[in-house]
Amino acid sequence: MSGAAERGRQVGFGIDIGGSGMKAAVVELESGTLRGERERIKTPHPATPAPMADIVRQLVEAQGWTEPLGVTFPGVVRSGRIETAANLDSSWLGVQADELFSAAAGVDVVVLNDADAAGLAEVEFGAAKGRAGVVVVLTFGTGIGSAMFNDGTLLPNTELGHLELDGALAEHRAAARIRKDEDLGWEEWSARVQRYLRHVELLFSPDLFVVGGGISKNPEKWRQHLDVSTEIVPAELANGAGIVGAALVAATRSARTALPQP
Numbered sequence: 001m002s003g004a005a006e007r008g009r010q011v012g013f014g015i016d017i018g019g020s021g022m023k024a025a026v027v028e029l030e031s032g033t034l035r036g037e038r039e040r041i042k043t044p045h046p047a048t049p050a051p052m053a054d055i056v057r058q059l060v061e062a063q064g065w066t067e068p069l070g071v072t073f074p075g076v077v078r079s080g081r082i083e084t085a086a087n088l089d090s091s092w093l094g095v096q097a098d099e100l101f102s103a104a105a106g107v108d109v110v111v112l113n114d115a116d117a118a119g120l121a122e123v124e125f126g127a128a129k130g131r132a133g134v135v136v137v138l139t140f141g142t143g144i145g146s147a148m149f150n151d152g153t154l155l156p157n158t159e160l161g162h163l164e165l166d167g168a169l170a171e172h173r174a175a176a177r178i179r180k181d182e183d184l185g186w187e188e189w190s191a192r193v194q195r196y197l198r199h200v201e202l203l204f205s206p207d208l209f210v211v212g213g214g215i216s217k218n219p220e221k222w223r224q225h226l227d228v229s230t231e232i233v234p235a236e237l238a239n240g241a242g243i244v245g246a247a248l249v250a251a252t253r254s255a256r257t258a259l260p261q262p
């Protein structure tokens with residue numbers, strides 16, 4: 001049975017929530033590619049639940065989407081409930097986001113951590129496809145997101161961006177945003193990333209690092225400065241990864257729940 005058949009349909013729909021934008025697209029589930037352009041609406045400020053749920057509704061309506069869909073969230077999400085929201089409004093804490101978005105969109109919505117979604121897309125279609133062992137996918141953006149896999153199985157909500165680095169949260173020292181905010185050269189920033197990756201190596205002995213986020217587009221800027229023992233590859237799905245992973249999870253879950261239960 002092909003991957004798409006397991007998921008019960010050929011296309012899915014994903015929304016990726018970030019601190020500055022909420023992005024959506026229809027996804028081809030056989031190839032992991034986006035069908036057409038991504039739709040993007042600015043994240044409201046303050047980034048509170050009600051206006052963001054309304055944007056989810058707008059994005060769904062704009063595509064005329066009527067099937068289950070996936071939404072990523074930049075924080076810990078357990079069974080659809082938001083448990084941390086480092087870069088969004090703290091009124092998200094404790095919100096049952098799957099119910100909120102499902103009510104707004106009028107269809108079933110599954111919610112998962114943004115880096116977990118991006119990691120799932122890399123495992124299914126990208127840089128980690130077919131890779132056994134322990135794979136750590138890290139997304140460098142406003143924060144540092146992480147997704148950890150063993151033989152392709154996700155351990156959700158690992159939050160490795162919140163490890164300590166040089167006396168601070170790692171993402172406050174080494175996120176991609178910090179390079180710009182502190183006007184660091186690539187070499188200087190990479191030195192921080194290297195210390196961070198060595199710490200992750202020490203804890204988890206991974207077989208592969210996949211480096212994602214905007215910086216995956218220009219690996220020649222940072223790759224040469226990183227000296228770690230684990231193999232490192234840039235992510236392949238770039239900015240669409242979260243959308244693809246979210247669509248994939250929603251389609252897989254709805255195909256499973258549609259099966260007769262034993």
Ligand code: BGC
Pocket residue numbers: 073074075076084086087113114115116139141142143144145146159161171
């Ligand atoms: C959040 C993570 C998220 C990462 C990337 C961090 O601040 O705690 O949940 O995956 O940012 O958005």
